[in-house]
Each structure stands twice: as structure tokens, then as C-alpha cells.
Amino acid sequence: MRRELRILSRTTLAVCALLGTGPAAVAGTERTQAGGRPIVVVSTSLHEMLPTDPGRTEGVWVSNVERGDLTDVSVSIDASALAAVSDDVDVPCDPDGDLVGECHGIGPVRTGVPVKVGDIRIGRPKAAAVGTYRLVRMAAATRGGPVDTNRFVVAVRETGPEFDRGAPKRVSLTPGGTMTLPGGFTNYSSHPLETAGVTLSLSSGLSLGERFRNCVFAPDEAVGRTEVLCTVKGPFAPRTSYDLDFGLLRADEHAMYEDITYEVNRVTADRPLVPFHRERAEQGAGPDELRAVVRTGATTSPRTDFTQGPLSSTVDVTNTADFAVEGATLRGRTGDVVPVEFTVRNLGPGARAATDKEENGTRSFRALWFSVPPGASVVKAPPGCVGYSNGVPPKYTEGFLGLGKPGGRGYGCGPLKSSRFTVGRTDRYRFEVRMDEPGSSSAGYVTTMYRAGDPRPENNKASVSVEIR
Numbered sequence: 001m002r003r004e005l006r007i008l009s010r011t012t013l014a015v016c017a018l019l020g021t022g023p024a025a026v027a028g029t030e031r032t033q034a035g036g037r038p039i040v041v042v043s044t045s046l047h048e049m050l051p052t053d054p055g056r057t058e059g060v061w062v063s064n065v066e067r068g069d070l071t072d073v074s075v076s077i078d079a080s081a082l083a084a085v086s087d088d089v090d091v092p093c094d095p096d097g098d099l100v101g102e103c104h105g106i107g108p109v110r111t112g113v114p115v116k117v118g119d120i121r122i123g124r125p126k127a128a129a130v131g132t133y134r135l136v137r138m139a140a141a142t143r144g145g146p147v148d149t150n151r152f153v154v155a156v157r158e159t160g161p162e163f164d165r166g167a168p169k170r171v172s173l174t175p176g177g178t179m180t181l182p183g184g185f186t187n188y189s190s191h192p193l194e195t196a197g198v199t200l201s202l203s204s205g206l207s208l209g210e211r212f213r214n215c216v217f218a219p220d221e222a223v224g225r226t227e228v229l230c231t232v233k234g235p236f237a238p239r240t241s242y243d244l245d246f247g248l249l250r251a252d253e254h255a256m257y258e259d260i261t262y263e264v265n266r267v268t269a270d271r272p273l274v275p276f277h278r279e280r281a282e283q284g285a286g287p288d289e290l291r292a293v294v295r296t297g298a299t300t301s302p303r304t305d306f307t308q309g310p311l312s313s314t315v316d317v318t319n320t321a322d323f324a325v326e327g328a329t330l331r332g333r334t335g336d337v338v339p340v341e342f343t344v345r346n347l348g349p350g351a352r353a354a355t356d357k358e359e360n361g362t363r364s365f366r367a368l369w370f371s372v373p374p375g376a377s378v379v380k381a382p383p384g385c386v387g388y389s390n391g392v393p394p395k396y397t398e399g400f401l402g403l404g405k406p407g408g409r410g411y412g413c414g415p416l417k418s419s420r421f422t423v424g425r426t427d428r429y430r431f432e433v434r435m436d437e438p439g440s441s442s443a444g445y446v447t448t449m450y451r452a453g454d455p456r457p458e459n460n461k462a463s464v465s466v467e468i469r
Contacts, residue, residue, distance in 0.1 A: 038073045038109060039063040040140040040150045047122070047154045049085075051130050051188035052162055052306035055123045058152060060092065061114040062106060062140050071107040072143055075117050076100070081134035085154055088123025122154060124304065127239045129156040131190035158189045161196055161236070163262040165243060165295075165302050167313040173251040175319050175349075178209065182301045183244035185264040185292075193236040196292065197273035198244065199263040200228040204420060205255025205351060206315060209248035211286040216274075218281040224353055224420030229273050230290045241295035251317045254423050256350035256453065258315040319350035323421070323450040325368065327462030330376055332435040333469050337379055340464075341430045342446045344368050348423035355452045359419075366412035366449050367419075368429055369393050373444025375466040379406050380432035385413040391444075421450065438468045 041061040049056055060077060064070045080099045082089045093101035101118075109115045120136060133155035141147040165184030173179060183200075187193045202208075204224045211217065215230040236242055251258065267273050303311055324345050332338045344367050371391040372378055381387060387408030389399035394410075401408050416427045444464035451460055 037146045037148050038070050038140045038142060039065060039148055040075060040138045041114060042138070042150060042152045045152050047152055049122070049125050049154065049156050051125055051127065051156060051159055051186070052164070053125060054304070054306070055086075055088070055121060056154075057122070058120045058136075060117040060120065060138060062109055062117060063114040064109040064111050067111055069108040069110050070142055071109075072104070073106040073109055073115075073140060074142075075103045075106060075138060075140045077103075077117075077120065078137045079120055082120075082122060082136065082154060084126070084132070085129045085134055085156060086123045086125050088121075090119070090121040092118025092120070125156045127186050127188060127241065130188045130239050131158045132156060160189050160266050161185045161187050161193060161264040162306075163198075163264045163311045164241070164304075164306075165299070166262045166311055167249070167260065167301065167315075169303070169305055169312075170314045170316065172316045172318065173255070175251060175253045175255060175317055177317075178248045178250045181208070181246040181249040181260075183246050183262060184242055184295060184299070184302070185244075186241040187236045187238060190238050192234070192238055193266055194234050195267040196232045196234060196236060196242075197265045197267040198230040198232050198290065199265070199273070200230075200246070201261040201263075201310075202226045202228065203258040203260075203315075203353070205252050205258045205317065206260065207250050207252065208246060209250055210246070210288060211284040212288060212290040213284045213286055214289045215284040216281045217284060220280070222418055224418045231267055231273050232290055232292050234292075236292065241299075242292040243295050243299055244290060244292055246290070249315075251315065254319070254349060254351040255315075255317040256319040256321055256352040257355060258317060259312060260315065261310040261312045263310045317350070320453050320455045321350035321352050321421070321423075321450070322347040322456050322459070323448050323454055324456070324459040325446045325448050325462050327446055327464050329465045329467050330373070330433055330435065331467045331469060334435055334437065336435045337432050338435065339430060339432050341428055342368055342370060342464075343426050343428050344421075344448050344450070345426040346421040346423055346450075350453065351420065351422045352450075352453070353418070353420035354415075354450065358449045358452065366393070367415045367427055368411075368413040368446060368448055370411040370413070370429070370431070370446050370464070371444055372409050372411070372433075373464050373466050375435070375437045375468070376444070377406075377434045377436055378408055378411070378431055379434050381406060381408070381411055382413060382429050382431065384416065385411040385429060385431075387411055435466065435468060438466060 079091045091101040093103035137151045139149045163185045219226045326343045328340050383404040387401035387405035388410040391409040447461040
């Protein structure tokens with residue numbers, strides 16, 4: 001069978017559609033079936049991979065579109081060309097690991113009910129495979145019968161430079177502590193890259209020890225981050241990896257929940273690397289430039305956990321942040337409208353943004369929640385506070401009334417600036433409340449969703465009571 005597979009010249013790039021309940025194949029060149037011939041089937045004729053793809057799997061089936069069962073079907077799979085694509089390839093029925101599998105005794109294969117032979121698994125592509133394609137050939141036959149062939153193509157796309165080396169996915173530092181920050185990228189292209197634009201995005205509690213003179217440092221207080229944009233000169237050869245040395249990364253004394261993201265892009269005269277907030281950007285004034293050197297076998301910290309977004313690292317700093325709210329007693333006569341101000345304050349020593357759990361990806365994140373006590377009604381709410389018909393914080397948007405709407409029994413208020421609270425920052429929320437009747441002093445309250453890492457959770461909540469004179 002292996003000899004037949006390798007001398008066959010008639011192949012097709014598409015497969016017949018399957019009948020019955022089996023998996024559908026991509027329709028393509030029309031093929032006729034001789035008596036007793038099995039059809040070898042794959043789900044796609046083109047397997048396109050990205051250089052950062054963790055792997056793909058292609059199933060192989062045999063099908064029978066004639067009456068009568070086929071027994072003792074043999075299938076040969078020649079995936080030897082995939083050795084140039086990945087160092088991690090599995091082929092069915094391949095005990096010696098040469099990427100040529102021979103499967104025998106398959107059956108019975110009934111009409112319209114395909115039988116799966118197995119999966120061809122292709123691991124992460126090699127950089128050398130970028131911009132190339134390879135064929136996987138298959139053949140199927142019954143004993144003494146005609147042979148059917150098929151094939152599919154594995155192509156690895158060019159994507160240009162991709163960041164693929166940095167600090168581990170999660171690291172720990174102490175306040176004021178430092179660590180060496182590695183970096184690096186691969187030019188996943190068949191063409192040289194003259195200049196690379198390297199970008200680090202650091203949360204506000206982190207900074208680089210060196211101010212490279214080919215880098216621009218652009219802090220953005222609104223989002224609590226600093227962008228470091230570096231124009232690194234090449235040339236950078238095709239399908240080649242390069243390493244960067246960012247020097248020391250420092251966590252300041254107030255750092256807490258921090259993170260880094262890494263990106264690299266092609267830079268040309270038409271597309272220079274410039275910071276979004278130019279007026280706040282400062283050119284590095286250090287004595288050294290950030291440079292890239294060809295990666296060697298001794299390189300450490302390569303990353304393989306690629307995602308849809310930029311490569312990133314979480315930096316956990318062993319710090320705490322004490323968030324406190326202040327309640328109030330509403331005093332007045334029945335019918336009076338009285339002002340009341342609630343505050344959220346970070347007492348330190350850590351400064352931080354909201355955690356993913358606190359934000360929860362929904363509108364449920366609130367720097368302050370005000371549960372209106374019985375005996376009072378809100379007649380005016382801050383424009384950044386969302387009114388709800390229920391006094392208990394909803395998980396999503398149940399009971400949603402709208403921003404700044406009066407008459408709610410509960411209000412969720414977002415941070416007044418960025419979600420990152422610096423030490424000593426106080427956010428103030430002013431409401432106007434009508435006194436209706438005496439209420440229970442324990443029924444109303446204010447609280448904050450900033451609770452993670454808080455050494456004094458008891459001051460995260462305070463009562464709001466009504467006192468009719």
C-alpha cells in the first residue's frame with residue numbers, strides 16, 4: 001500500500017460530500033466511484049495555520065456511497081512533509097514515528113455511514129515553515145480492489161513580527177522590588193524587517209529602570225498606564241527570532257495588582273511608531289538604546305501561551321489597600337429634601353484598579369453601592385450613578401432604571417476618574433433625598449466593591465438611617 005501511495009499521481013484537492021449521518025466534506029472536483037472502491041475523506045482541503053497556532057487536528061474517514069458493505073479496508077497516510085511544519089506531529093497507525101501510517105482491517109463501511117480512521121495532529125508550527133505549504137496524501141483500497149486517493153494542504157501564514165518572549169505569565173514582587181524583564185520577538189515573514197516598533201504597556205505601579213533613548217514614555221492617568229514605545233533598528237531576517245533586554249522592572253511602594261502587555265509591529269516611514277497622547281510623551285534620555293540580538297539556544301523565558309490579544313504578564317505585588325466608605329444619618333421633617341454625600345476612600349498603603357472579579361465583565365462593578373433606606377426617596381442622583389428598582393445589588397441589569405434616574409431603591413456608582421485608586425484618593429457622590437417617614441436605621445447602607453486584598457473589610461460598609469424630627 002505504501003508503494004502504491006507514493007507512485008499515484010492522480011489526486012484531488014477536494015472531496016465528495018458524504019451521505020447520511022456522517023461528517024460533511026467540502027464539495028470540489030467531481031469524482032466517480034468504481035465498484036467496491038472506498039472514498040477517503042477529509043473535512044477540508046486547506047488547513048491554514050498561524051505561526052502562533054497551538055495546533056490543529058484533521059480527521060480522516062473512509063466512506064462508501066454504493067450498496068453493500070465494504071470490509072477489510074486499508075488506508076495509507078503519508079504526512080512526512082509535515083516534518084517541515086512542526087516538531088510535534090501525530091499520524092494514525094504510525095508506530096515507528098516516520099509520519100507515514102498504514103491502517104488495515106477497517107470496516108464494515110456501510111453506505112452513507114463513514115468510518116473514522118483517526119486524527120492527524122499538527123502541533124505548533126516552526127518559524128521556518130512560515131510562508132510555505134505542505135501536502136498530506138492518503139489512499140484507501142479494499143483487498144484486490146481499486147485505489148482511491150485524496151490529499152489536503154497545510155499552509156502556514158505570514159503574520160510579520162510577533163512578540164514571543166517576556167516575563168512569565170504570573171510573577172510576584174514586593175513593594176519597591178525589582179526583576180529583570182526579558183523580551184523578544186520572531187519575524188514570522190519571508191521578507192526582512194528593517195525596523196521594529198516595540199511597545200510595552202505598564203500599569204501605573206510599574207516602571208523601567210532605564211530610559212532608553214530610542215524609546216518614548218507616555219503616561220496616561222485616565223487609564224492608569226504608561227506606554228513605552230521603542231523604535232528598534234534592524235534589519236531583522238525572515239523567520240528569525242530576536243531577544244530584547246529591558247533591564248530592571250521596578251514595582252513602586254504603592255504597587256499592588258499590576259500587569260504588563262507586550263507588542264511588536266512593523267514600522268515604516270509611512271507608519272511611524274507614535275504615542276496616542278503626544279502632549280504627555282517624553283523621549284528617553286538614557287545613555288543606551290534598546291537593541292535586539294539574534295536569539296540563541298541559551299535564551300530563557302520564551303512564551304507559548306499565545307492568545308487573541310497581546311502577550312501579557314500579571315505582576316502580583318504583596319501589598320494591601322484599605323478601602324473605606326462613610327455612611328450618614330438623614331435628618332429632617334416629613335417632606336423635606338436633604339442633601340447627603342457618600343464617599344469612597346483608599347487609605348492605602350497600596351494603590352490599585354478594580355480586579356477582573358470585581359468588574360466581572362458586566363455593569364455590576366460599582367465603586368459605591370447605595371441602598372436607599374425605607375422612609376426616604378431619591379429625588380436627584382449623581383449623573384454617574386445608575387438607579388435600580390431593588391435595594392440589593394443586581395448581578396447584571398435586573399431592575400435597571402437608568403443613569404441619574406430618581407426614585408430608585410438602589411444606586412450603583414462608578415469611579416469618578418479611572419478605576420485605579422491612588423492612595424488618599426476620595427470619590428464623593430452627592431444625592432438629594434426626600435424624607436417620607438421614619439425608617440429602620442439598619443435597613444439602608446453604602447458599600448464598595450473594592451474588597452480584594454483589603455486588610456479591614458469591616459469599613460467597606462456603613463449604615464444610612466432616617467431620622468424624622
